[in-house]
Amino acid sequence: MARVTPIDTAYFKGERAGDFAVIGSAVPRSDARGHVTGRTVFFEDMTLPEMTHVKIHRSTRHHALIDRVDVSGALEVPGVLRVITHEDVPNNWYTVLRLIGVGPDDEPVLAEDRVLYRGEPIVAVVAETEEAAREGAARVAVGYTDLPAVLDVEEALADGAPIIKQAGTNHFVYEGHHCRRIRFGDVERGFAEADRIIEGRYSSSPIEHAPTEPTGCIVVPQGDGRLRIHTNTQAAFFTLDNTALILGVPPTSLRVVGGTVGGGFGGKVDVIVEPLACLAAMLTGRPAKYVFSRAEEMQVSSPRAAERISIKDGVMDDGRIVARKITLYVDAGAYSRHSPYGTTKAAAHMPGPYTIPNVHVDAYCVYTNRTPSSAMRGFGVTIGDFALESHMDHVARELNMDPLRLRLKNAYRDGDMKAHRKIASGTALVEVIQSAADLVGHDLPPEYRAMSSTERSEG
Amino acid sequence: MALRHGRGYAAVNYPTGMNLGGDPSQALVHATTMGGFVVTLSSVDLGQGLRTVVAQCAAETLGIPLENVIVDTADTDTGPHCMGTFASRGTHRVGNAVIVAAREARDVMLQVAADELEVDAEDLETDGTGFVRLKGSSEKKIHISEVALAAHFRQGRTISGRGIFLKEPSTPVPETGEMDPDSCQAHACTVAEVAVDDETGVVEVLRLYNAYEIGRALNPALATQQVEGGAWMGLSHALFESTEPYYPHSREHGPVDFTEYLMPGPADIPAQTSVFLERPAGNGPFGAKGIGEMTANAPIPAIANAVYDAVGVRLTSMPFTPEKVLRGLDELRAGRAG
Amino acid sequence: MPSTIVTIELNGTDRELIARPSTTLLSALRETFGLMGAKRGCAQGGCGSCTVLLDGRPVVSCLIPVVTVDGSAVETIEGLADGERLDDVQQAFVDHFATQCGFCTPGMIMSATALLNRKPDPTRQDVTEAICGNVCRCTGYEPIITAVLAAAERRRGDPAVPTPTVPTPTVPTPTVPARPAPTEAEV
Numbered sequence: 001m002a003r004v005t006p007i008d009t010a011y012f013k014g015e016r017a018g019d020f021a022v023i024g025s026a027v028p029r030s031d032a033r034g035h036v037t038g039r040t041v042f043f044e045d046m047t048l049p050e051m052t053h054v055k056i057h058r059s060t061r062h063h064a065l066i067d068r069v070d071v072s073g074a075l076e077v078p079g080v081l082r083v084i085t086h087e088d089v090p091n092n093w094y095t096v097l098r099l100i101g102v103g104p105d106d107e108p109v110l111a112e113d114r115v116l117y118r119g120e121p122i123v124a125v126v127a128e129t130e131e132a133a134r135e136g137a138a139r140v141a142v143g144y145t146d147l148p149a150v151l152d153v154e155e156a157l158a159d160g161a162p163i164i165k166q167a168g169t170n171h172f173v174y175e176g177h178h179c180r181r182i183r184f185g186d187v188e189r190g191f192a193e194a195d196r197i198i199e200g201r202y203s204s205s206p207i208e209h210a211p212t213e214p215t216g217c218i219v220v221p222q223g224d225g226r227l228r229i230h231t232n233t234q235a236a237f238f239t240l241d242n243t244a245l246i247l248g249v250p251p252t253s254l255r256v257v258g259g260t261v262g263g264g265f266g267g268k269v270d271v272i273v274e275p276l277a278c279l280a281a282m283l284t285g286r287p288a289k290y291v292f293s294r295a296e297e298m299q300v301s302s303p304r305a306a307e308r309i310s311i312k313d314g315v316m317d318d319g320r321i322v323a324r325k326i327t328l329y330v331d332a333g334a335y336s337r338h339s340p341y342g343t344t345k346a347a348a349h350m351p352g353p354y355t356i357p358n359v360h361v362d363a364y365c366v367y368t369n370r371t372p373s374s375a376m377r378g379f380g381v382t383i384g385d386f387a388l389e390s391h392m393d394h395v396a397r398e399l400n401m402d403p404l405r406l407r408l409k410n411a412y413r414d415g416d417m418k419a420h421r422k423i424a425s426g427t428a429l430v431e432v433i434q435s436a437a438d439l440v441g442h443d444l445p446p447e448y449r450a451m452s453s454t455e456r457s458e459g
Numbered sequence: 460m461a462l463r464h465g466r467g468y469a470a471v472n473y474p475t476g477m478n479l480g481g482d483p484s485q486a487l488v489h490a491t492t493m494g495g496f497v498v499t500l501s502s503v504d505l506g507q508g509l510r511t512v513v514a515q516c517a518a519e520t521l522g523i524p525l526e527n528v529i530v531d532t533a534d535t536d537t538g539p540h541c542m543g544t545f546a547s548r549g550t551h552r553v554g555n556a557v558i559v560a561a562r563e564a565r566d567v568m569l570q571v572a573a574d575e576l577e578v579d580a581e582d583l584e585t586d587g588t589g590f591v592r593l594k595g596s597s598e599k600k601i602h603i604s605e606v607a608l609a610a611h612f613r614q615g616r617t618i619s620g621r622g623i624f625l626k627e628p629s630t631p632v633p634e635t636g637e638m639d640p641d642s643c644q645a646h647a648c649t650v651a652e653v654a655v656d657d658e659t660g661v662v663e664v665l666r667l668y669n670a671y672e673i674g675r676a677l678n679p680a681l682a683t684q685q686v687e688g689g690a691w692m693g694l695s696h697a698l699f700e701s702t703e704p705y706y707p708h709s710r711e712h713g714p715v716d717f718t719e720y721l722m723p724g725p726a727d728i729p730a731q732t733s734v735f736l737e738r739p740a741g742n743g744p745f746g747a748k749g750i751g752e753m754t755a756n757a758p759i760p761a762i763a764n765a766v767y768d769a770v771g772v773r774l775t776s777m778p779f780t781p782e783k784v785l786r787g788l789d790e791l792r793a794g795r796a797g
Numbered sequence: 798m799p800s801t802i803v804t805i806e807l808n809g810t811d812r813e814l815i816a817r818p819s820t821t822l823l824s825a826l827r828e829t830f831g832l833m834g835a836k837r838g839c840a841q842g843g844c845g846s847c848t849v850l851l852d853g854r855p856v857v858s859c860l861i862p863v864v865t866v867d868g869s870a871v872e873t874i875e876g877l878a879d880g881e882r883l884d885d886v887q888q889a890f891v892d893h894f895a896t897q898c899g900f901c902t903p904g905m906i907m908s909a910t911a912l913l914n915r916k917p918d919p920t921r922q923d924v925t926e927a928i929c930g931n932v933c934r935c936t937g938y939e940p941i942i943t944a945v946l947a948a949a950e951r952r953r954g955d956p957a958v959p960t961p962t963v964p965t966p967t968v969p970t971p972t973v974p975a976r977p978a979p980t981e982a983e984v
């Protein structure tokens with residue numbers, strides 16, 4: 001019998017009342033039958049006559065000027081139909097968030113005069129078969145002049161670091177500031193008043209989405225001259241609009257068909273494969289398929305950003321946290337993609353689900369010569385939570401205090417003002433802690449038991 | 460040298476929807492000739508079960524059996540705009556849009572039924588089995604297939620509705636960071652129990668206990684899938700995952716396949732015990748909050764804290780490889796000796 | 798090297814194809830026979846999403862040149878159901894919510910099928926060993942293990958234990974039960 005997580009109806013009894021027919025029922029998945037019979041159609045589940053295949057020649061350098069690109073070797077490979085360079089791309093710049101006014105467009109579709117990371121696409125090869133496309137891509141010859149590479153976020157921001165971005169800074173500029181700032185209360189005064197200062201520093205490595213289905217698409221020219229794009233994008237119109245901008249074609253000339261995806265986790269949000277596959281289809285007049293190999297998926301497609309987070313807390317002996325200062329570095333890699341957005345989200349999440357009167361956050365979106373990072377499940381928050389909650393444990397140990405009581409004491413409640421100045425509502429941190437304590441038989445004294453997100457019992 | 464056990468805690472919240480909002484989703488609903496109801500979207504199902512949960516929202520709102528709902532999604536020629544499936548927004552945004560569209564369609568359906576039954580639409584109700592009936596009467600009723608046929612062929616009406624959900628965009632104040640980032644917040648508390656081998660540095664997660672506050676479990680089985688799979692991913696992040704094992708010192712030796720990019724296999728998984736709490740969000744579909752992302756987060760620090768509890772090593776860098784545990788243990792011993 | 802004619806017994810029927818030496822069993826299934834159930838998750842033998850049965854043994858079809866299996870019997874996910882009637886493993890995956898995105902599912906089910914054919918009464922460890930070459934990024938594996946054990950039970954013929962499609966929770970408090978009377982939606 002399927003295990004269905006029980007609902008503890010004792011919490012928020014009044015609020016959760018409702019009278020529903022199908023809401024709240026464990027009805028079977030409508031797609032399960034397709035999954036177990038193999039009938040579910042993923043984008044790659046079609047064979048088309050005359051299908052062509054796209055493979056990419058990629059940078060072998062972290063940071064270099066491109067002196068020379070020789071595609072003649074590729075064109076000699078039997079089955080290779082054509083090569084695509086930046087000159088073939090009508091608007092050779094990714095426009096990730098242009099539609100909602102977030103810039104800058106800093107990433108070429110195919111490299112022009114320089115590469116900023118190992119794996120950056122330089123030439124696309126279109127061929128009759130995957131093997132020919134792969135062979136053709138391998139035969140492209142590129143001459144480089146290496147430039148100094150920056151591979152570490154803090155080194156990137158240090159004085160005298162080589163500037164790798166043509167915009168002039170190794171960090172995203174937030175309305176004139178080096179970082180996304182949160183300023184709430186007076187953090188220095190909070191530190192001065194605190195019984196003790198407790199500091200920590202936390203970091204992570206880049207993480208791959210690793211969906212079982214690789215990122216990809218098949219583009220099919222239609223009788224009416226339009227292109228039908230079968231894709232596993234996580235965002236159909238996002239893909240359509242951005243692809244149209246890059247191709248310089250009216251959006252009405254494209255149609256995106258998808259919606260069935262073999263896992264995304266954020267990795268299929270960047271619009272990377274569709275523009276080049278569309279170009280291949282336009283230039284050959286034939287269907288074109290561009291799918292990441294597993295190696296590309298793991299080393300070239302954008303990972304979850306590595307982060308480095310410093311936390312400095314001013315803490316009273318009774319467990320109240322009165323000041324929290326956070327410096328956070330997001331390793332965006334070579335290009336922006338969604339990282340400037342994610343860094344703001346990281347800042348907004350601080351100082352965690354706690355009410356702290358004095359908060360100071362500097363969240364930097366830093367460019368390095370690494371694979372561009374982008375969205376992944378928990379974007380901007382997952383690593384922050386690792387830092388915050390490890391630090392809460394550290395604080396509890398320093399104070400010799402029960403870690404759950406420390407959290408309950410500081411937990412945010414309805415009506416509290418968050419550091420970003422929104423009034424909290426619908427909070428339930430207190431209750432999930434109480435409930436988890438129940439699950440493991442962790443004793444909480446009556447005053448902690450009696451706590452509630454809807455009212456603040458003690459000051 | 461021994462297996463040492465520890466328990467660690469972590470509590471988190473997670474915002475629903477794109478940070479700062481401005482991320483709309485739309486839905487269209489219309490009835491077919493014999494009373495099927497098509498929900499047309501351009502939204503993407505990544506495997507979380509969006510199609511199923513959207514059908515539930517439509518059936519509930521329309522007051523019709525689930526079997527009568529067809530979800531047609533992710534064709535930009537037919538489906539209206541959806542920002543996409545990310546930022547824990549799918550169920551919340553799309554669910555809301557579907558409810559709005561289904562309400563509008565329901566109003567027409569009741570009007571058509573009222574004209575057929577020669578009563579007032581306000582006096583009608585749906586019974587969830589496929590009938591529209593006069594409140595308080597068991598006699599006066601009409602099946603939705605009759606209603607749909609009448610709409611098409613006698614009354615010349617379209618039983619249809621349009622819906623959109625948009626959280627107004629917010630712009631952060633540059634100096635202070637004042638902003639309105641989210642629609643609502645879901646919550647989680649995880650307790651991890653681990654065994655640490657102080658000879659090899661290997662961390663084994665034995666049990667995860669999770670309490671999740673998710674607004675409303677629209678489909679508790681699908682919500683269970685999200686929380687169990689998400690907690691597994693958190694564990695995987697915690698112990699194994701990195702595309703650059705020597706980050707930030709070197710980009711070499713990055714994994715290129717599943718034999719190098721390690722994740723816990725079926726024999727490495729902990730026993731999971733979970734419970735849901737529901738504090739419905741005023742702006743959520745039937746109160747639901749977005750939970751797809753949150754579930755991976757709390758296990759990571761809970762595991763780190765459990766390792767500290769077990770062996771006294773504070774792991775500050777993910778992933779928590781045996782090497783890091785052993786180095787931590789070495790430092791402790793050196794500290795004790797010195 | 799020249800192409801050769803290869804004969805395989807595919808889901809019970811003899812089929813022929815002309816194959817190049819580099820043609821894998823996976824691409825023969827997908828591109829020649831149009832059987833899209835076996836998935837290509839890596840083409841490196843690392844994910845198991847392309848798993849099919851070759852003379853009853855589970856194999857990763859992406860690594861097998863089809864010319865080397867001339868004369869063999871190949872079973873794919875498409876061969877399991879009896880018309881529209883799902884087999885026990887398939888039904889158990891549905892009932893126990895063992896699929897999310899579903900991309901790993903066909904390979905997972907073929908690995909499980911091979912196990913149950915070989916060992917009708919598997920232990921949990923037998924199951925985890927049988928599927929340890931099949932990567933799933935969505936489920937955390939537990940529902941899959943549960944489904945395979947349940948399928949084994951069903952296959953052994955325990956019809957007294959019907960498989961519930963709408964399960965009820967086992968611990969503290971019950972979830973909202975399905976009610977006949979619907980209400981207006983609230984946003």
Ligand code: FES
Nearest residue numbers: 839840842845859
């Ligand atoms: S595709 Fe064959 S093992 Fe991955």
Ligand code: FES
Nearest residue numbers: 897901933934935
């Ligand atoms: S269900 Fe998505 S990979 Fe297994």
